[in-house]
Amino acid sequence: xxxxxxxxxxxxxxxxxxxxxxxxxxxxxxxxxxxxxxxxxxxxxxxxxxxxxxxxxxxxxxxxxxxxxxxxxxxxxxxxxxxxxxxxxxxxxxxxxxxxxxxxxxxxxxxxxxxxxxxxxxxxxxxxxxxxxxxxxxxxxxxxxxxxxxxxxxxxxxxxxxxxxxxxxxxxxxxxxxxxxxxxxxxxxxxxxxxxxxxxxxxxxxxxxxxxxxxxxxxxxxxxxxxxxxxxxxxxxxxxxxxxxxxxxxxxxxxxxxxxxxxxxxxxxxxxxxxxxxxxxxxxxxxxxxxxxxxxxxxxxxxxxxxxxxxxxxxxxxxxxxxxxxxxxxxxxxxxxxxxxxxxxxxxxxxxxxxxxxxxxxxxxxxxxxxxxxxxxxxxxxxxxxxxxxxxxxxxxxxxxxxxxxxxxxxxxxxxxxxxxxxxxxxxxxxxxxxxxxxxxxxxxxxxxxxxxxxxxxxxxxxxxxxxxxxxxxxxxxxxxxxxxxxxxxxxxxxxxxxxxxxxxxxxxxxxxxxxxxxxxxxxxxxxxxxxxxxxxxxxxxxxxxxxxxxxxxxxxxxxxxxxxxxxxxxxxxxxxxxxxxxxxxxxxxxxxxxxxxxxxxxxxxxxxx
Numbered sequence: 327x328x329x330x331x332x333x334x335x336x337x338x339x340x341x342x343x344x345x346x347x348x349x350x351x352x353x354x355x356x357x358x359x360x361x362x363x364x365x366x367x368x369x370x371x372x373x374x375x376x377x378x379x380x381x382x383x384x385x386x387x388x389x390x391x392x393x394x395x396x397x398x399x400x401x402x403x404x405x406x407x408x409x410x411x412x413x414x415x416x417x418x419x420x421x422x423x424x425x426x427x428x429x430x431x432x433x434x435x436x437x438x439x440x441x442x443x444x445x446x447x448x449x450x451x452x453x454x455x456x457x458x459x460x461x462x463x464x465x466x467x468x469x470x471x472x473x474x475x476x477x478x479x480x481x482x483x484x485x486x487x488x489x490x491x492x493x494x495x496x497x498x499x500x501x502x503x504x505x506x507x508x509x510x511x512x513x514x515x516x517x518x519x520x521x522x523x524x525x526x527x528x529x530x531x532x533x534x535x536x537x538x539x540x541x542x543x544x545x546x547x548x549x550x551x552x553x554x555x556x557x558x559x560x561x562x563x564x565x566x567x568x569x570x571x572x573x574x575x576x577x578x579x580x581x582x583x584x585x586x587x588x589x590x591x592x593x594x595x596x597x598x599x600x601x602x603x604x605x606x607x608x609x610x611x612x613x614x615x616x617x618x619x620x621x622x623x624x625x626x627x628x629x630x631x632x633x634x635x636x637x638x639x640x641x642x643x644x645x646x647x648x649x650x651x652x653x654x655x656x657x658x659x660x661x662x663x664x665x666x667x668x669x670x671x672x673x674x675x676x677x678x679x680x681x682x683x684x685x686x687x688x689x690x691x692x693x694x695x696x697x698x699x700x701x702x703x704x705x706x707x708x709x710x711x712x713x714x715x716x717x718x719x720x721x722x723x724x725x726x727x728x729x730x731x732x733x734x735x736x737x738x739x740x741x742x743x744x745x746x747x748x749x750x751x752x753x754x755x756x757x758x759x760x761x762x763x764x765x766x767x768x769x770x771x772x773x774x775x776x777x778x779x780x781x782x783x784x785x786x787x788x789x790x791x792x793x794x795x796x797x798x799x800x801x802x803x804x805x806x807x808x809x810x811x812x813x814x815x816x817x818x819x820x821x822x823x824x825x826x827x828x829x830x831x832x833x834x835x836x837x838x839x840x841x842x843x844x845x846x847x848x849x850x851x852x853x854x855x856x857x858x859x860x861x862x863x864x865x866x867x868x869x870x871x872x873x874x875x876x877x878x879x880x881x882x883x884x885x886x887x888x889x890x891x892x893x894x895x896x897x898x899x900x901x902x903x904x905x906x907x908x909x910x911x912x913x914x915x916x917x918x919x920x921x922x923x924x925x926x927x928x929x930x931x932x933x934x935x936x
Contacts, residue, residue, distance in 0.1 A: 330398055336372020340419045342403045347422065349374060350398040350430065352460065353391055355441045363389060364421075367399070370465075375412075375421040376401065384427025394433040394440055394460070399424045448896075453910040455901055467898050470593060471886045475542055477589055478563050478882070481582040487538040487565070492527035494520060494544070504548035506558075514927035520546035523879060525794075526864050528566040529836055532875040533867045538578075539566045542882060548907075556883065556895050557907035562831070563885075566877035572819050572835055575876050576771065580605055583823060583830070583880065587767045590889045598765045605823070609774040618659070618749020620772050623827030625763035626756035630748050633660045633736075636722045644713025648692075651738045658738045659748040662726050663755050666733030667695035674758070675708075678735060681754060688747045692736035696728060704730045753827065767825055767888065774798075775820035778813050778850060787813050788850050795820045795834035796876075797846060804845045813849055823880060825888055833878025840868045 330350040338347065351369035358364075363378040365388060376399065378385045384399060391397070401422040412418030437453075438446045440460045451458040458464055479489070495518040498505050505519040521527075523545045531539050543564040551557040563582075567575060584600055591598040606624070613620050616629045634657045637648035648658050666674065675693045682691040692710045699705040699716075704723060706712060711719060711734075728734060735755065737748040756762050777797050779790035787810055795818040797803050807813045819835035837843045843865065847857045857865060886898040896902040903909050923929065 327400075334371035335367050335369040335374040336416055338374055338403055338417050338420050338422070340405060343405045343420060345403050346400065347403055348398065348400050349376070349422065351396070352440075353388070353393055353395045353397060353433075355393065356388070367397070368460075372416050374417045375406075375415075377421050377423045379423065382424060384424050387427045387429060388424075391429065392433045392435065394436060394457070395429065396431040396433075398428040398430055400426050449904065449910060452896075452902070452904055455911050459900070464897065466594070467886070467890045467892060468900055470590065470890055471882075471898055474586060474590060474886050474889060475882060477586045478582065478885075479542065481585050482540045482563070482565075485538070485578050485582060487540040488536070489541050490531060490536070490539050491541055492521070492524040492531075492543065492564075496521050496527070506546045506548050509926040509928055511926050522547050523562070524564050526861075528564060528877060529794075529838075529864060529875065530867055532566055532568045533870070533872045537568045539877075540564060543879075551903070551905045551907065552895075555881075556899055556902050557905070558903050560895075561882040562879040563882055564877075564879045565833075566875060568873040568875045570835070570874065570876050572773070572821065572876065575821075575833065575835070575878060576605075576607075579823070579878055579880075583769060586885065587769070587825070587889070591767065593889060596765070596891065598767060600767045600769070606770040607773050608770055610772055610776065610817075611774070613772050614745055614749075618745045618747075618752055619827075620775075620822065621824045621827055621829040622770070622772075623753065623756075623762070624768040624770055625766060625826055626752060627761055627763075628662055628664075628752050628756050630745075630752060631660045631662075631726055632657055633722060633725070634658045636718060642715045642718050643711075645710055648710075648736070648738050655741075656739050657741045657744045658736055659744050660726055661691075661735040661737065661748055661751045661755055662728055663733035663735060663759060664728070664761070665731055666755070666759060667697065668731035669759075670733070675733065675735075678751065678754065678758075682737075682747060682751065686747050686750055688737070688743070689739065691747070691751060692738065694734045694736075696723070696730050696732050696734070698730045710734075710736055769823060769825045769830075772822040772824055773820075774817045775822075776814065777816040777818040777846075780810075780814060786851055791818065791820050792832070792834050793847065793850070794837055794843070796837045797842075801839070801842050801845065804842065804849060807849060819876070821878070823878070828884055828888060830884055831878050831880035833876065835874070835876035838868055838872040838874055840865055843868070 327348055330348070332348045335349055335351045349367055351367040354366040354368035354373060356363065356365045361380050363385060365376050366373045367376050378388055388397065401424040403420050404423055406419055406421055436457065438450050438457055440457060443461045443463060459468065495508060498519045503522055505522065508518040508520065510516045510518060524543050528539055541564050543562055544559055545562055546559050549557065565579065567578065588600045591600055608622070610620055613622050615632065618630050634652050637643055637645060637658050638652050640646040640649035643649070652658065675695065679691045679693065682688045694706040694708040694711040696704050696706050703716060703720065705719065723729065726734065735751055737744045737751060776790045777795065778787045781788040798817045798819060803816055807816055820832070821834065822832050823830045837846060844854050844857055883895050883898060887895055890898050892898050901909070901911065
């Protein structure tokens with residue numbers, strides 16, 4: 327018989343009844359029933375109930391052990407009585423009557439419990455992550471993560487892609503976040519950078535004659551933590567293709583993304599679905615106008631509407647606040663709230679206004695509750711619509727598709743600020759009214775991103791997204807953009823994949839022409855000397871024959887987060903840092919001794935007080 331086990335703790339079934347087996351695992355839980363002791367023995371594969379009768383060889387040994395001690399035991403598999411079968415356990419039809427027990431490792435008093443998974447302070451959980459990972463939910467999440475990565479890899483290979491590994495020690499990248507720098511011992515005073523993304527390398531692979539590249543790539547960015555991104559590092563499915571249009575990228579990637587979401591939609595019996603057919607394609611401008619966001623949650627049926635035209639003349643509305651905002655160049659955006667007036671009290675509307683002021687740092691949300699008018703039709707006694715001319719109000723409600731019993735919220739201000747609040751309010755209203763469709767993954771493409779945007783701080787046109795994207799219309803479009811207005815109208819072959827309001831990836835068809843790239847940078851105010859200095863390596867490579875190419879990089883962590891139905895990226899990451907970018911378990915970052923610094927030719931400057 328094997329030294330530690332003949333079966334795993336998730337393997338035994340009724341067909342094994344009568345067999346003598348050996349199991350090893352962690353003492354998950356112990357229960358005493360009238361002198362008979364029951365334990366749940368746990369390993370990576372599951373749980374098995376083990377019975378210790380009084381006087382059995384291992385009874386006294388197990389009785390004194392703390393939870394999470396590691397033991398090996400021998401015993402006989404017996405069937406449970408029908409009334410005692412546990413249908414929620416794979417091994418629920420059997421139990422093992424134990425004999426001999428060996429203690430492999432005795433557990434000290436636990437800093438946090440494993441059984442039951444009670445809420446516990448995050449700093450304790452992260453410091454003792456190896457215990458946290460024993461908990462069923464996290465443990466299953468990590469197995470799911472591995473399975474998702476295996477599925478992505480398999481699907482990419484089926485689509486004709488080949489996996490290559492790009493360097494980890496490299497130069498600074500143009501991604502925009504702060505680099506993690508690594509000092510060079512051999513080159514005093516010089517530093518490597520950890521890659522924010524393999525962007526330049528994957529494009530250089532296309533220049534090198536490779537055709538369809540992918541890798542599960544680690545990326546490093548020195549930025550603040552967010553719920554959907556761990557500080558320090560994250561993983562993405564990095565992809566690049568040669569001789570492709572935007573349509574070719576969509577055709578290659580949609581089966582991969584739809585396939586992985588469909589494969590794991592019913593994970594843990596969640597019963598979710600993925601709509602069949604091509605992903606909807608939503609132009610950026612339309613997404614902002616309808617949803618107030620370039621990562622819209624299509625499970626929410628609410629659509630925004632610009633209703634500025636209805637408030638321009640305050641003699642017809644009796645509401646001068648909005649008229650003044652519009653006269654100053656602002657906009658008024660309506661957020662419909664179906665059935666809100668009929669189903670919610672005034673407190674609901676007031677609370678949304680308070681939310682806008684507190685959480686969004688906005689002046690507030692106007693609102694109107696719609697009811698049947700005394701003389702027929704619909705009116706509202708709330709200030710925004712109270713004094714509207716009846717015909718104008720009827721036209722407004724027709725545009726919004728609203729009637730008595732519905733509600734409306736209004737976001738007003740500068741265009742960008744008004745849409746930002748309206749987009750957040752759309753989500754909030756949808757959640758509060760229970761309108762968010764459940765049990766479905768709705769994926770879409772956001773396309774036609776603007777090539778440039780106006781930089782208010784520097785009072786100039788600058789790149790809005792990715793400076794290496796191909797402008798729609800190519801060189802002709804750039805040459806014709808001889809005014810600021812025309813430049814801001816230029817669109818790029820840039821695209822995002824969004825799922826349920828979460829941006830999974832950004833991608834683009836690349837600008838592979840040196841002349842076109844220099845012109846694109848020129849419109850943003852960067853001369854050829856700047857481009858040569860910052861991106862000369864890639865630019866020179868393009869001068870030796872570069873194919874048209876494009877790619878995308880879906881975030882692995884975010885995909886798993888959605889599939890696991892987790893609220894935080896740390897719940898799908900093995901050993902994450904905390905919000906302050908510290909690894910509490912390994913105590914990193916940490917000071918290094920003078921000997922190491924001397925080898926690296928580094929002297930620490932006095933710490934600057936912030």
